[in-house]
Every structure is written in structure tokens, then in C-alpha cells.
Amino acid sequence: MNDEQIRLQKDVVAEGYGVISAAGYINNEGGQAIADAATELIGRGCGTLLIDLDGTRIINSIGVSILLEIMEKLLEDNGRLAFCNLTPTISKTFEIMGLVQYATIYPDRDAAYSALIGDRSV
Amino acid sequence: MEVVLHLPVVPNVELVAAKAVETVGSALGMDRTRIEATSVAIVEACLNAMEHGGGQMVVRMSTDALGARPSLVIEVEDQGQGFDPELAPRNSASRVHGCTSKRGWGLTLIRELMDEVQIRSNPGRTLVRMRKYVENAP
Numbered sequence: 001m002n003d004e005q006i007r008l009q010k011d012v013v014a015e016g017y018g019v020i021s022a023a024g025y026i027n028n029e030g031g032q033a034i035a036d037a038a039t040e041l042i043g044r045g046c047g048t049l050l051i052d053l054d055g056t057r058i059i060n061s062i063g064v065s066i067l068l069e070i071m072e073k074l075l076e077d078n079g080r081l082a083f084c085n086l087t088p089t090i091s092k093t094f095e096i097m098g099l100v101q102y103a104t105i106y107p108d109r110d111a112a113y114s115a116l117i118g119d120r121s122v
Numbered sequence: 123m124e125v126v127l128h129l130p131v132v133p134n135v136e137l138v139a140a141k142a143v144e145t146v147g148s149a150l151g152m153d154r155t156r157i158e159a160t161s162v163a164i165v166e167a168c169l170n171a172m173e174h175g176g177g178q179m180v181v182r183m184s185t186d187a188l189g190a191r192p193s194l195v196i197e198v199e200d201q202g203q204g205f206d207p208e209l210a211p212r213n214s215a216s217r218v219h220g221c222t223s224k225r226g227w228g229l230t231l232i233r234e235l236m237d238e239v240q241i242r243s244n245p246g247r248t249l250v251r252m253r254k255y256v257e258n259a260p
Contacts, residue, residue: 004137025137057158058140060165061227089158089235096234097227098214 004058006030010037014117018046019109023055031066038070047079050112054085064097071102080104084112123149125183129168131175136168139181139198146183147194150256159235160194160254166228167198167250175200175248186253193237193255204248207241 004025013019018041022034038049051067071081084106086094094100106112125142129135140161147157164181171179182197213230233239238253 004134025134027134058137058161058165060136060162060169061231062169062225065225065227087158088155089162092159092235093162093231096231 017048019050021052026059026063028062031063050082123185127181131172136165139164163232163235166231170228171200175202191255193253196252198250204243204245
């Protein structure tokens with residue numbers, strides 16, 4: 001089960017734009033790790049966050065509930081949240097739980113960068 | 123084919139059940155998306171059993187080849203105080219948006235991700251029975 005431990009990378013890729021890559025099991029611990037990374041990036045001036053879930057294939061509702069809290073925090077500050085590289089099941093789960101109403105879903109990171117930043121070379 | 127797991131309440135034990143779904147689903151020829159949907163559903167059922175079940179849970183998986191459409195049937199049983207499934211609300215995004223608590227999605231996800239779901243619950247025994255067909259309906 002250790003291979004499901006969440007692995008994170010976070011970067012500011014352009015002024016105001018942060019990216020979190022998360023691979024592994026998004027449970028309460030994984031969701032909280034993403035939330036902590038998001039809080040740090042927001043504190044560094046990122047009003048737009050992209051969460052790349054390439055490598056994440058299993059989630060639970062507790063972890064996704066924590067992602068909902070990140071989304072609401074960003075919305076309160078007029079920020080934006082986006083996701084990319086979702087499996088069909090994670091995409092459906094996000095749809096059921098309402099994340100897609102307030103966050104944008106992109107097929108991959110290139111598409112997200114192009115739409116959010118207007119630059120594929122970041 | 124039948125798999126029976128007696129799972130203790132320890133962190134991330136639900137992943138044992140999810141791994142079994144992956145193994146059995148692959149053997150049945152399920153595609154990856156159907157396996158992953160079933161995995162999320164069994165994770166939610168196990169989390170509910172751990173939270174409300176009051177101890178060890180039993181997970182049973184079997185194949186049902188009766189009829190024209192083969193399927194994977196999963197049962198998750200616990201010994202909790204039980205609940206009335208008819209009164210369990212379907213959660214919705216509009217209900218939780220802005221609320222402090224965003225929990226309570228387990229049964230909603232199970233019902234949405236699986237093809238059939240039956241819940242029988244009495245004091246001392248709750249059984250969630252789920253079915254996922256190996257292939258999409260023709």
C-alpha cells in the first residue's frame with residue numbers, strides 16, 4: 001500500500017500561477033497535503049492554481065472534500081482552480097461532488113497552460 | 123471465483139479491497155475505467171463500514187455469470203448499529219457548497235458509480251451489495 005502514498009511537487013510557473021502535481025491516493029492525508037501546498041502557493045501570490053493529477057488513480061470522498069475546501073478558499077479571494085490529467089472515474093467523482101461547477105478541467109497540462117497562461121512553453 | 127476478506131480497522135485498509143477489485147476485475151476482462159469506478163465505490167463502502175461499523179468488516183467478491191451479462195458482485199458487511207437506507211439522503215454539491223462540513227458522500231458515490239446497489243441494514247448488521255457489469259450495456 002506504500003506505493004499509494006501521495007507524492008507532491010509544487011511550483012510557481014508564472015506570476016500568479018501555481019501548479020501542484022499530485023500522484024498517489026487522495027485520502028484525508030493526501031487531500032491535506034494538497035491543501036497545505038495550495039495554501040503555500042496562495043501565500044506566494046498565486047491566485048490561479050492548477051492541480052495535475054497525472055499518476056493519481058484512486059481517491060476517496062474525504063480527500064475530495066478537502067479539495068472542495070481549497071476551491072472555496074480560492075473563490076473567496078476571486079482566485080481560480082483548475083485540474084488536469086483526470087481519469088474518467090475521478091472526473092465523474094468531481095462532477096458528482098460539484099468541483100466541476102467551480103473549477104475548470106483540462107485534459108492535460110499543455111491545454112491548461114494554454115488556456116490559463118496563454119503560453120505552452122512554461 | 124470468490125474472494126472473502128476479513129479486514130481490521132486500520133489506516134488505508136480500504137486499499138486492500140481496492141487492490142482485490144483490480145485483480146478480480148482484470149481477470150474478468152473489465153476495462154480500466156470500470157475497475158477504477160468499482161475501486162472508488164468499494165473504498166467508500168469500506169470507509170463507511172469503518173466509521174459506522176464498530177469493528178472488523180467482511181468484504182466478499184464473486185462473479186455472477188447468470189444471464190447474458192457477467193458481472194462482479196461485491197458485498198461489504200459490518201456489525202454497526204445500522205441505519206435506515208431510505209432515510210439516507212443523496213448528497214449534492216449545492217447542499218455542501220458553503221457549509222463547514224463537506225462529508226457524507228459515500229453512499230451517493232456508490233450509487234452513482236455502480237450499476238446496482240442494495241443496502242440491508244439492521245442493528246448489528248449492515249450489508250451493502252453492489253454490482254458492476256463487466257461491460258457496458260449493449
